Amino acid sequence: MFFIKADSEVAVIVIHEIYGLNKHMATFCNKIAQQQMDVFCPNLLNKNKPFDYRRENKAYSYFIGHVGFKDSVAKITDLNQSLRNQYRSVYVIGFSVGATIAWLCSENEQWDGVVGYYGSRIRDYMDIKPRCPVLLHFPEQEKSFHVDDLIRTLSQKESTQVLKYEGLHGFADPYSKNYCRASCERAFRQTLHFIKKSTF
DSSP states (O other): OEEEOOOOSEEEEEEOOTTOSOHHHHHHHHHHHTTTOEEEEOOTTOOSSOOOGGGHHHHHHHIIIIIOHHHHHHHHHHHHHHHTTTOSEEEEEEETHHHHHHHHHTTSTTOSEEEEESOGGGGGOTTOOOSSOEEEEEESOOSSSOHHHHHHHHTTSTTEEEEEESSOTTTTOTTSTTOOHHHHHHHHHHHHHHHHHTTO
C-alpha cells in the first residue's frame, strides 16, 4: 500500500487500475497529499511489481481472474470502516477498473464522496443507486461504447455529477500514450473542488 501522511482530518483512498501500484498511482497520491490530505492506496493485486502498460491484456485477465470487483469492493469498504474513527471525512478516488470499484462503493452512505476517472465498466452496473455524492470523469471517446449515451443515463442518477473531457481513456495518466495535460489538470481541479466544497 502507498500511504502518505499529511496530518489531515481528511483521508483519500485511491484505487489503482489493472496495472497495480505504478508510477501513475505514486504521482497522483503525491498530488493529493500536497493538498493536505492523508492518502491510502492499497495494492489490490497483491503483486510486488505492477504490470507494464504493454501487457494490458495480461493485466486485465489477472484482475478479472485473481482480484475481481466484488472482493475489491469488500477490501475498500473494510479500509473505509477502519479509517472512520480516525478521520472527519473519507473519500475514494478510482481510475479505470478502480473507478468502477469506487462506483460500486457509492451505495454505501458512509463515504463522504466518490470520484471515478474513466470507469468504462460502470456501464455494467447501471442499477447502482448512489447514497453519497459522486463525481465521474469521462473522455470524449471510448473504444467499447458511446460515452454520451452513458453520461446521459448517469447524469439522471441522484447525487451524481458527470463531466466529459477532451481525450481518450487514460487522459489523466502522465505515463500513458493517451495523456492529455489540459484535461488532466482540469479534472484534478474539479476533483479538488468536489472534495473541498463538502469538507473544508
